[in-house]
Amino acid sequence: MSSIYHGEDRVPVPPADAQQFTTVCSYCIVGCGYKVYKWPLGKEGGPLPHQNALRADYRTQQPEQAGTWIAPAMHSVVTERSGQRFNIVVMPDKDCVVNKGNHSIRGGTHGDVLYAPDRPTADRLTHPLLYRGHSRLPTTWNEAIELGARVIKATLDTWGPDAIAMKCFDHGGGGGGFENNWAVGSFFFTGIGTKMASIHNRPAYNSEVFASGDAGIAPLPSAYLDAKLADTIVLVGANSYETQSIYFLEHMLPNLGGGTLPLKQQVLPAEPHARGRMIIVDPRRTSTVAVAEAHAGKDNVLHLQINNGTDIALLNALSRLIHEQGWHDQGFIDRRTNNFSAFQQANLAQSLDEAVQLTGISKAQMMQAAQWIAKPKASAARRRTLFLYEKGLIWGLKNYENVASVVDLALLTGNLGKPGTGCSRLGGHQEGYSRPGYPGQRPPVNVDDVAIKGGASKVFWVAGCNPVGGTLNAQHFRAALAQRTALVNQALDATNSGSLDDKVAAVMSALDKGGLFLIVQDIYPTETAQDAHLVLPAAQWGEMNLTSINGERRLRLYQKFMDAPGIAEPDWKIMARMAQRLESLYRAEGKTEMAARFSGFTWTSDEDVFRAAAAGVKGAQEDYGDTTYAMLKALGTNGVQTPVQEMKNGMPVGTTRLYMDETRFTFIPAAWPGFPSQIQALMNDPRYPFWVNNGRANHGWQTLYDDARKPYVIGREPFPHVEIHPKDAQRLDIASGDLIELFNPYGSVSAMAVVTDSNAPGHVFMLFEHPKGWLNSLTTDYVDPATTIPYYKGTKAGIRKIGTLSGVNGQLTFIPMNQA
Amino acid sequence: MSDVSRRRFLKLGACVVGGACATDALPSLAQAAEGDDITTLRTTLPYPRVQLASIGQLTIGREQLTTYPDQASPVVLVKLGRPAINGVGPERDIVAFSRRCSHMGGTLNFRQGTGTLHCPLHYAMFDAQKGGLLVIGQATDNLPQLELEVDAAGNVFAVGISGLLYGRQANILPNSGTV
Incomplete structure (x- = not known):
């Protein structure tokens, strides 16, 4: 039996003359600042302060939280295109106000995911691949672009823009950013003009917070400072210790522990202050609950262990209790809101008895929550409550009303546009959205159903996502993808000619018969790429300059510090190449109008695209105006919080918190809607007794695309884990580490059991995405008809034990994560 | 073996676990772990006894x-x-x-x-x-x-x-x- 670990007992330190770069974590919304050191292999800094770039004395033990320790996972040796090899260290920046040198397990392992031909990242896509005779073989950019452009043009000319579907990243951070998003949007919306667009692993082109937008509230109105100033922080459907770790550890916990009292007194001297309280709405006792209790004491943390899908009933019941007690903010409602009566009729009509019965939360707990949210403090000062919500609410029962009910509660209690308040999504990935307008309507078309399963589209371009596991009802999606792409494979296999014309003709005849031409653009050979005809290798974070904002709209430059592998290119450049080829094909035919749609992709640098993308964020929370790379370089890891108000002395002046003015908001009525028919059918069927809640875990990021190449991460989670209650486990003869199967009429998946009482009996929690077991094989095809957002968080399944895999579970730990 | 190349070897040794897991073979996690030659993971630093x-x-x-x-x-x-x-x-x-x-x-x-x-x-x-x-x-x-x-x-x-x-x-x- 051996343990899973890195193994090193020393690391090289950067010499004093090492190259230095600033960047931001490639992963979560919090966007911790990082520094990068790069120096030639074979050289090393010395232990004396003047001998190393960190100016640390490595002859002595560094004190705790020194910010000078290089963990083995922060170091790598990379090989650049010239063949030269370099040491690289990526470590958290102690001068960044977001993280102050702190890091999560995700950001702290960037060394492990830099491309290196002799490490687990060796399977990065280095060259374009083209389907030839049962496999995907390397080819040149010219051939890849030529074939892609010819197929796209023929499809566009024959069937029109909606015959071309896309599912693309829209995020900030790794692989995204304003640059790449602008290029993707320009290609598909200005160029192609398709409505069959969808955002990463979702089925449609939508905001996840349409209701917040309709209320007049941008998705990220608050500052992390507000978490230090709040009297109460309300987390709805968020496990922040694991998914916004450093926001939680550096900004929320200090408030709960009383550490920010001096700051509160200094910033808000006119009212009484106490240590912050926290309310956590989650069907599971998460590590966040445990850590909050350990830090703040149980008396300062209220966990509302809600039944799956019942958030609207709970939040409306809280609104009703607060209104009945007279704790609402009448002045704010009068001065700054519209539509209160519609809210009153829909939300405040929620029966408390029904809410108790639906949610499983007692009236006493609801009253305690109402007090913590809105009961005025001594001297009649209003409580400052910060509402933070994420996927548990966003991907819950009914996206639109779910988000509306928390927004309404914030408006009712006047918690916007003041220090220590707000109503914000926490966020998953960072943001860097800037695109020309989506040509479709609201609600946006369900691309999975209409374009892929329904056959309306003939070409499908997937960039930076892995929908075979990430989209809803994934087993059916996979079946449609495999069947339709196989028709193209067969047509190409039957074409023995080497001519491109013959290949295009073969593809077109297969598309005419229901086939689907699949283009995958990514950094790794994803599971979705296994069906692709054309695979385009993209550059990753660190291999191009990019810009993004974090969860408090902090805009920074993520500097390029190494080459992309092989001949991989930034996404924006790939889109530009394809557009330029289409432009010239149309121009050759004299179709000037079509050619014009694909013109303008003439950027020559990352910053060219950044400047072009400024047009797409004008007036939005991301508006960065005339900001340049040089300004951002000077601002380092602290950057500037958008929107940029003005330029002062040649530097951008930002916005700490939105809505400090007299902006008016709109109540969005949201009554408890009941369960949709797909879920009702599962609820009524005794073969599927378990509610399957799901989410991310601390150690994994998204689909685990990077983590599958981090030995320390994938080694500890070789299969997705499912948390199951001891009572259920005993009945099914399941022990921790056993392999189990979950099944329902939509599909089946295997997973590894972890026996813990984190969930109530009859409820299990499964890791959301893992290449060896996609939870989404179990999710239904239901989406909120108002927004086309799925109810990812709720499905039901039966569970059976498969057995135990010897040799696997001996290395793993099954100690419950939710104790601290 | 120099320190640098030894460390590279350790990283490679560790990646057998993750690399195999990342692709397909289910049992390889266990095999790789059992197959680790413990002597290759031993340090060259002068540890006291x-x-x-x-x-x-x-x-x-x-x-x-x-x-x-x-x-x-x-x-x-x-x-x-x-x-x-x-x-x-x-x-x-x-x-x-x-x-x-x-x-x-x-x-x-x-x-x-x-x-x-x-x-x-x-x-x-x-x-x-x-x-x-x-x-x-x-x-x-x-x-x-x-x-x-x-x-x-x-x-x-x-x-x-x-x-x-x-x-x-x-x-x-x-x-x-x-x-």
């Missing part, structure tokens, strides 16, 4: 606090009462770990009931039975585990450390004899 305890003095679940490889490095030695990864003694249940959290160096506390080590700074938790594996928290590696040996008389010696101690560039401080 230091007696930490005698088996006869150890009580199950009661931790012993000491230091290794020098006084600036607090460690904990414990007899868990159940076999542990890299455990020594007749029950293979004696293990020792650094008490500096491999996240940011907080000083860890041992909890007998769960056999876990806990950090008060950011609530990392490590499993003493599983080689110091992170249960939850923001550390990017196991808790460094001491390599232990037991002589014929039942004396427990520390002879090395797997994993890099927090706050050091190398587990043995340069010129540690004089600083």
Whole structure:
């Protein structure tokens, strides 16, 4: 039996003359600042302060939280295109106000995911691949672009823009950013003009917070400072210790522990202050609950262990209790809101008895929550409550009303546009959205159903996502993808000619018969790429300059510090190449109008695209105006919080918190809607007794695309884990580490059991995405008809034990994560 | 072999586990782990051989606090009462770990009931039975585990450390004899 670990007992330190770069974590919304050191292999800094770039004395033990320790996972040796090899260290920046040198397990392992031909990242896509005779073989950019452009043009000319579907990243951070998003949007919306667009692993082109937008509230109105100033922080459907770790550890916990009292007194001297309280709405006792209790004491943390899908009933019941007690903010409602009566009729009509019965939360707990949210403090000062919500609410029962009910509660209690308040999504990935307008309507078309399963589209371009596991009802999606792409494979296999014309003709005849031409653009050979005809290798974070904002709209430059592998290119450049080829094909035919749609992709640098993308964020929370790379370089890891108000002395002046003015908001009525028919059918069927809640875990990021190449991460989670209650486990003869199967009429998946009482009996929690077991094989095809957002968080399944895999579970730990 | 190439080899050795897992073969995690040649993971640093305890003095679940490889490095030695990864003694249940959290160096506390080590700074938790594996928290590696040996008389010696101690560039401080 051996343990899973890195193994090193020393690391090289950067010499004093090492190259230095600033960047931001490639992963979560919090966007911790990082520094990068790069120096030639074979050289090393010395232990004396003047001998190393960190100016640390490595002859002595560094004190705790020194910010000078290089963990083995922060170091790598990379090989650049010239063949030269370099040491690289990526470590958290102690001068960044977001993280102050702190890091999560995700950001702290960037060394492990830099491309290196002799490490687990060796399977990065280095060259374009083209389907030839049962496999995907390397080819040149010219051939890849030529074939892609010819197929796209023929499809566009024959069937029109909606015959071309896309599912693309829209995020900030790794692989995204304003640059790449602008290029993707320009290609598909200005160029192609398709409505069959969808955002990463979702089925449609939508905001996840349409209701917040309709209320007049941008998705990220608050500052992390507000978490230090709040009297109460309300987390709805968020496990922040694991998914916004450093926001939680550096900004929320200090408030709960009383550490920010001096700051509160200094910033808000006119009212009484106490240590912050926290309310956590989650069907599971998460590590966040445990850590909050350990830090703040149980008396300062209220966990509302809600039944799956019942958030609207709970939040409306809280609104009703607060209104009945007279704790609402009448002045704010009068001065700054519209539509209160519609809210009153829909939300405040929620029966408390029904809410108790639906949610499983007692009236006493609801009253305690109402007090913590809105009961005025001594001297009649209003409580400052910060509402933070994420996927548990966003991907819950009914996206639109779910988000509306928390927004309404914030408006009712006047918690916007003041220090220590707000109503914000926490966020998953960072943001860097800037695109020309989506040509479709609201609600946006369900691309999975209409374009892929329904056959309306003939070409499908997937960039930076892995929908075979990430989209809803994934087993059916996979079946449609495999069947339709196989028709193209067969047509190409039957074409023995080497001519491109013959290949295009073969593809077109297969598309005419229901086939689907699949283009995958990514950094790794994803599971979705296994069906692709054309695979385009993209550059990753660190291999191009990019810009993004974090969860408090902090805009920074993520500097390029190494080459992309092989001949991989930034996404924006790939889109530009394809557009330029289409432009010239149309121009050759004299179709000037079509050619014009694909013109303008003439950027020559990352910053060219950044400047072009400024047009797409004008007036939005991301508006960065005339900001340049040089300004951002000077601002380092602290950057500037958008929107940029003005330029002062040649530097951008930002916005700490939105809505400090007299902006008016709109109540969005949201009554408890009941369960949709797909879920009702599962609820009524005794073969599927378990509610399957799901989410991310601390150690994994998204689909685990990077983590599958981090030995320390994938080694500890070789299969997705499912948390199951001891009572259920005993009945099914399941022990921790056993392999189990979950099944329902939509599909089946295997997973590894972890026996813990984190969930109530009859409820299990499964890791959301893992290449060896996609939870989404179990999710239904239901989406909120108002927004086309799925109810990812709720499905039901039966569970059976498969057995135990010897040799696997001996290395793993099954100690419950939710104790601290 | 130079330090640099040795470290590269270690990274490659470790990637057998993750690389195999990342593709398809289910059992390869176990195979790779069992197949690891422990000698290739041994350090080249000059670790001292230091007696930490005698088996006869150890009580199950009661931790012993000491230091290794020098006084600036607090460690904990414990007899868990159940076999542990890299455990020594007749029950293979004696293990020792650094008490500096491999996240940011907080000083860890041992909890007998769960056999876990806990950090008060950011609530990392490590499993003493599983080689110091992170249960939850923001550390990017196991808790460094001491390599232990037991002589014929039942004396427990520390002879090395797997994993890099927090706050050091190398587990043995340069010129540690004089600083």
